[in-house]
Amino acid sequence: MLEEKRPLVGWSDVPSSPEVAEVIKKMKRSSLRWTWVFTLLFPVGFVIAGLVSDEVPLNEVVMIGGGLGLLMLVINLWRISGTKKPAWDGVVIKKLEKKRWKNDKDGTSQSYTEYIVVIRTEAGKKKRIVERQGDMYDYLDVGDRVRYHPALESYEKFDKSKDTYIYCNICRLRNSIRNDRCERCNHLLFK
Ligand SMILES: [Zn+2]
Structure with missing residues (x-):
């Protein structure tokens, strides 16, 4: 078996690697896409429901659907803006x-x-x-000293030397500390 090349004490260099930068870019693109889907889903869905049923006046349906769509937009943009914040360290x-x-x-x-x-x-x-x-x-x-990675909404531990496992910072799967890459998503583990 290969000897452990990466030290288990200290912050990982993996988060600043091109591979992880690419993952973050893809995640951002997909969350923006979903934001638009949900923003449009409510107004469109409510208008269709309003056209099909005669019980509720159409203008009310448009107002409610539009309001919910707008709410989805605000919530999602707020979440996305949170992922752009810099990493922070703490204890x-x-x-x-x-x-x-x-x-x-x-x-x-x-x-x-x-x-x-x-x-x-x-x-x-x-x-x-x-x-x-x-x-x-x-x-x-x-x-324990920890670092939060907002773009991935996940935590990294500074001293992993006593651990038998590590969580994948990208898909959250628990991996053996001996792994270099995640068993599920195959991305680099933060060590
Ligand atoms: Zn993973």
Whole structure:
């Protein structure tokens, strides 16, 4: 087997590689395409529904459909603008589990656990990772240095030397730390 060539302590050079730049470009293009699809879906869908049914006046249908389309546009553009922000570094300062309740359709409540990782950024801000599954909750420990990659909406750990696994920053699959490339998407792992 090949000896590990890339060091497991330190920030990865992979995020600035041409391969990852290409992936980010493709993701941006596809999220813009979906933004337009969803923005148009509501007005078009509502107008068709309005033409088919006589129950609701057409101008009301156009207003509601147009409003929802506009809302989709704003939400998506806001999300896309978030992915353009620069990466930030921080340290995990706290991990907590919270019991939450959700209401089912039949009126009963069900509990679930929310896994929260609190990070203090170098700029002194507090960021929280909130999960249902707890992948990052298990992966990160208090004291770990982490870097957030907004374009990929994923985290990288500074010191991976004690880990047996690593998450793919592109498709999120859990890989063995021995892998250089992800078993699912075949892109470079951030190490
Ligand atoms: Zn992957």
